[in-house]
Amino acid sequence: xxxxxxxxxxxxxxxxxxxxxxxxxxxxxxxxxxxxxxxxxxxxxxxxxxxxxxxxxxxxxxxxxxxxxxxxxxxxxxxxxxxxxxxxxxxxxxxxxxxxxxxxxxxxxxxxxxxxxxxxxxxxxxxxxxxxxxxxxxxxxxxx
Amino acid sequence: xxxxxxxxxxxxxxxxxxxxxxxxxxxxxxxxxxxxxxxxxxxxxxxxxxxxxxxxxxxxxxxxxxxxxxxxxxxxxxxxxxxxxxxxxxxxxxxxxxxxxxxxxxxxxxxxxxxxxxxxxxxxxxxxxxxxxxxxxxxxxxxxxxxxxxxxxxxxxxxxxxxxxxxxxxxxxxxxxxxxxxxxxxxxxxxxxxxxxxxxxxxxxxxxxxxxxxxxxxxxxxxxxxxxxxxxxxxxxxxxxxxxxxxxxxxxxxxxxxxxxxxxxxxxxxxxxxxxxxxxxxxxxxxxxxxxxxxxxxxxxxxxxxxxxxxxxxxxxxxxxxxxxxxxxxxxxxxxxxxxxxxxxxxxxxxxxxxxxxxxxxxxxxxxxxxxxxxxxxxxxxxxxxxxxxxxxxxxxxxxxxxxxxxxxxxxxxxxxxxxxxxxxxxxxxxxxxxxxxxxxxxxxxxxxxxxxxxxxxxxxxxxxxxxxxxxx
Numbered sequence: 001x002x003x004x005x006x007x008x009x010x011x012x013x014x015x016x017x018x019x020x021x022x023x024x025x026x027x028x029x030x031x032x033x034x035x036x037x038x039x040x041x042x043x044x045x046x047x048x049x050x051x052x053x054x055x056x057x058x059x060x061x062x063x064x065x066x067x068x069x070x071x072x073x074x075x076x077x078x079x080x081x082x083x084x085x086x087x088x089x090x091x092x093x094x095x096x097x098x099x100x101x102x103x104x105x106x107x108x109x110x111x112x113x114x115x116x117x118x119x120x121x122x123x124x125x126x127x128x129x130x131x132x133x134x135x136x137x138x139x140x141x142x143x144x
Numbered sequence: 145x146x147x148x149x150x151x152x153x154x155x156x157x158x159x160x161x162x163x164x165x166x167x168x169x170x171x172x173x174x175x176x177x178x179x180x181x182x183x184x185x186x187x188x189x190x191x192x193x194x195x196x197x198x199x200x201x202x203x204x205x206x207x208x209x210x211x212x213x214x215x216x217x218x219x220x221x222x223x224x225x226x227x228x229x230x231x232x233x234x235x236x237x238x239x240x241x242x243x244x245x246x247x248x249x250x251x252x253x254x255x256x257x258x259x260x261x262x263x264x265x266x267x268x269x270x271x272x273x274x275x276x277x278x279x280x281x282x283x284x285x286x287x288x289x290x291x292x293x294x295x296x297x298x299x300x301x302x303x304x305x306x307x308x309x310x311x312x313x314x315x316x317x318x319x320x321x322x323x324x325x326x327x328x329x330x331x332x333x334x335x336x337x338x339x340x341x342x343x344x345x346x347x348x349x350x351x352x353x354x355x356x357x358x359x360x361x362x363x364x365x366x367x368x369x370x371x372x373x374x375x376x377x378x379x380x381x382x383x384x385x386x387x388x389x390x391x392x393x394x395x396x397x398x399x400x401x402x403x404x405x406x407x408x409x410x411x412x413x414x415x416x417x418x419x420x421x422x423x424x425x426x427x428x429x430x431x432x433x434x435x436x437x438x439x440x441x442x443x444x445x446x447x448x449x450x451x452x453x454x455x456x457x458x459x460x461x462x463x464x465x466x467x468x469x470x471x472x473x474x475x476x477x478x479x480x481x482x483x484x485x486x487x488x489x490x491x492x493x494x495x496x497x498x499x500x501x502x503x504x505x506x507x508x509x510x511x512x513x514x515x516x517x518x519x520x521x522x523x524x525x526x527x528x529x530x531x532x533x534x535x536x537x538x539x540x541x542x543x544x545x546x547x548x549x550x551x552x553x554x555x556x557x558x559x560x561x562x563x564x565x566x567x568x569x570x571x572x573x574x575x576x577x578x579x580x581x582x583x584x585x586x587x588x589x590x591x592x593x594x595x596x597x598x599x600x601x602x603x604x605x606x607x608x609x610x611x612x613x614x615x616x617x
Binding site for chain 1: 483504
């Protein structure tokens with residue numbers, strides 16, 4: 001099965017260390033950009049969530065978003081807004097905060113995957129099977 | 145009732161005694177049932193006991209064997225099933241309150257196979273809700289309560305095959321079925337001081353078993369020895385057209401011709417785990433010295449760079465939100481026990497199609513990188529888990545932990561590799577340590593051979609947890 005995979009020995013190497021660190025100062029700077037880029041996504045949030053998503057000037061940035069690049073922080077807020085819009089009535093304020101932390105962690109998971117160099121012909125590991133066995137009935141199985 | 149000396153025997157030894165009629169299947173089933181009824185609640189080991197079915201199957205086995213019709217090594221042998229596998233006529237709860245009364249009107253393929261082998265089902269083992277499919281943060285994420293470790297009931301068994309680990313460790317059955325999407329068998333095996341094997345992806349049919357992540361779910365034997373895992377696998381493995389990932393052919397065992405030639409080439413992984421218990425590290429080194437003294441060649445091996453853990457975690461999350469879409473959409477995920485499980489699905493819905501495809505495209509490369517490692521090694525070895533069992537009350541919120549870059553279970557599960565953990569010592573608190581062997585995809589015989597060789601020269605697997613004998617019935 002593994003023989004069919006295309007080799008990657010001639011590919012540019014992906015980033016060696018996929019764990020990024022970021023200083024608090026950088027974080028604050030990034031978040032300011034993130035807040036600016038929220039646009040309409042931020043408006044979808046309910047009042048509570050919205051206030052949490054974009055800290056007012058002078059407020060501490062949300063630690064849940066620490067270490068995220070501006071576009072990643074913006075995506076967290078956009079995705080949280082989408083959740084709140086559809087399922088907000090089911091969520092307590094604490095759960096909304098928890099969801100932001102989950103979404104931020106998902107961004108951290110996605111970052112090195114998105115940075116991985118891929119080319120047009122690189123297929124996903126899920127492939128289509130074009131032949132199927134005939135389902136064996138329980139009675140046939142019992143006989144065998 | 146049979147005593148501990150019999151109930152702690154391996155499947156192979158029990159099978160020999162049944163075949164030679166030294167033990168009757170009915171007496172054996174009665175003994176394990178009685179022990180399960182007495183001790184099971186102490187460990188929150190079971191979701192359901194199946195006394196009526198067990199005795200019916202045991203009587204049938206006894207009659208057949210008496211008539212000279214011996215079906216094989218699992219004939220008349222009791223076992224427990226993780227409660228995510230469908231058994232006709234009994235609840236299949238998936239460990240989760242929203243499914244507490246669920247009854248599936250058919251038998252899973254694995255149950256059909258075990259029925260044909262003449263096995264005796266004593267119960268359905270407790271588990272972490274949805275096998276952790278929507279995430280969980282503590283041992284309490286099960287509607288049957290936190291499973292308690294027979295070695296110390298203030299400690300957890302690990303999950304998600306939490307009840308299966310307790311069942312085997314406390315000799316409530318000689319083997320139990322677990323499942324493993326990313327570590328759910330290897331960790332409970334290590335923490336409970338038993339053998340647990342994750343077969344190659346596709347080796348065992350999952351038809352009739354709850355899905356978390358179709359591209360990563362495996363069903364797994366948990367037993368007293370590596371040899372028992374091989375015996376059980378020889379019965380439960382085999383092609384099934386009802387599982388699209390099912391591998392062709394059967395799984396013969398024992399099969400010396402399919403095992404790697406000596407010397408076994410073992411790569412001791414040097415760059416896995418963020419933090420490893422120093423005592424456990426020593427125990428793994430000592431275990432590898434035993435193997436070296438018995439013909440293995442051990443050298444250091446390193447996992448190549450790559451976002452393994454991220455791809456594994458994302459694959460599970462993305463597939464799980466599809467598998468449990470109805471539960472999440474309906475809002476009934478709020479009935480789950482764990483705070484993370486109640487809401488994680490909403491976050492999972494936010495992944496895009498492109499996110500998923502990107503993850504699966506990267507996965508292809510990671511598989512190839514790991515496969516190349518096996519050009520130099522028959523097996524990779526490391527600790528079964530990074531520590532001995534943790535306290536029941538510990539909370540570990542996956543959604544906030546630092547990402548473990550090269551957790552062996554993430555890597556090997558992502559790539560569908562076989563792995564087997566066996567006990568290799570004890571912590572200062574006398575909790576079991578485990579060593580795991582990881583093989584190339586499809587090379588299940590290699591991991592069994594290495595673990596079996598180790599157990600032939602050590603006796604950690606014969607140690608019993610400090611459980612008082614149940615009172616006489």
